[in-house]
Amino acid sequence: MAEFLWVIFPYLSLTVMLLGSLYRLVFRPLTWTARSSEWLEKKWLRWGSLLFHWGMLFVVGGHVMGLLIPMSWYTAMGVRPELYHLMADSAGGVAGLVTWLGSLILLVRRLGNRRVRRNSSFGDFLALGLLFVTITLGDAETLIRNNLVGPYEYRATVGPWARELLLLHPNAQFMVHVPLLLQIHIVFAFLVFAVTPFTRLVHVWSLPVRYPWRAPMQYRRRGDSWHTTR
Numbered sequence: 001m002a003e004f005l006w007v008i009f010p011y012l013s014l015t016v017m018l019l020g021s022l023y024r025l026v027f028r029p030l031t032w033t034a035r036s037s038e039w040l041e042k043k044w045l046r047w048g049s050l051l052f053h054w055g056m057l058f059v060v061g062g063h064v065m066g067l068l069i070p071m072s073w074y075t076a077m078g079v080r081p082e083l084y085h086l087m088a089d090s091a092g093g094v095a096g097l098v099t100w101l102g103s104l105i106l107l108v109r110r111l112g113n114r115r116v117r118r119n120s121s122f123g124d125f126l127a128l129g130l131l132f133v134t135i136t137l138g139d140a141e142t143l144i145r146n147n148l149v150g151p152y153e154y155r156a157t158v159g160p161w162a163r164e165l166l167l168l169h170p171n172a173q174f175m176v177h178v179p180l181l182l183q184i185h186i187v188f189a190f191l192v193f194a195v196t197p198f199t200r201l202v203h204v205w206s207l208p209v210r211y212p213w214r215a216p217m218q219y220r221r222r223g224d225s226w227h228t229t230r
């Protein structure tokens, strides 16, 4: 079971994400869009999208700092575990809450607004639903479990596992004793990765850094040969 969950399933998910995205790019280039629903409802989209995308920028940054940078580097820089977790839990907690609020607004809007709901596909609900569950579980781990039980040292388990996964020699044993909440969070994250090419999430490959600053829908001037919508 451990081998399946922490070796086979992650690679399956990443392969589907990469090959699926490549297929869509090559064979369905005109569907490469986040299919903005700004024209159906604008006010809540602005808030939801703004909070979600800004929050995600910091959450992604936090994941890189917490998972890809080895713990020994922090120790070498004189950052003690207590200080690391204080900073990670407070900054990560704020970013996580902002992201969660943004995704909640987007979900309620998609389900609650009749026009948006009727123009949504199964993939739209699936992508947003999976993201919402993943974010809720991550926040529950950072904000609730860590405060009730004490900070969990994921830099000694999830971190090395993730790095070895990327280096193509994963060790499932690192993940066996990780708190269940965090394990489920990570499984859901890989489900998000797997559905990316089949949903509007495919737009994450298209320079997401610009997203927080630009309008949800992109218009082209008469005569321009290229335009995008998200």
Ligand code: HEM
Pocket (backbone or CB within 6 Å): 058, 059, 062, 063, 066, 067, 088, 089, 092, 093, 095, 096, 097, 099, 131, 134, 135, 136, 138, 139, 141, 142, 143, 146, 151, 152, 154, 158, 162, 182, 185, 186, 189, 190, 192, 193
């Ligand atoms: C769609 C992808 C993902 C999303 C949306 C997501 C979201 C979140 C959020 C919102 C938090 C809480 C705030 C924070 O600490 O930043 C969190 C925490 C965390 N996530 Fe993720 N995450 C994703 C993927 C992953 C993956 C792939 C891993 C592991 C390889 C992972 C491991 C963690 C860990 C270790 C924490 C910190 C838990 C703690 O504070 O004890 N996440 N995530």
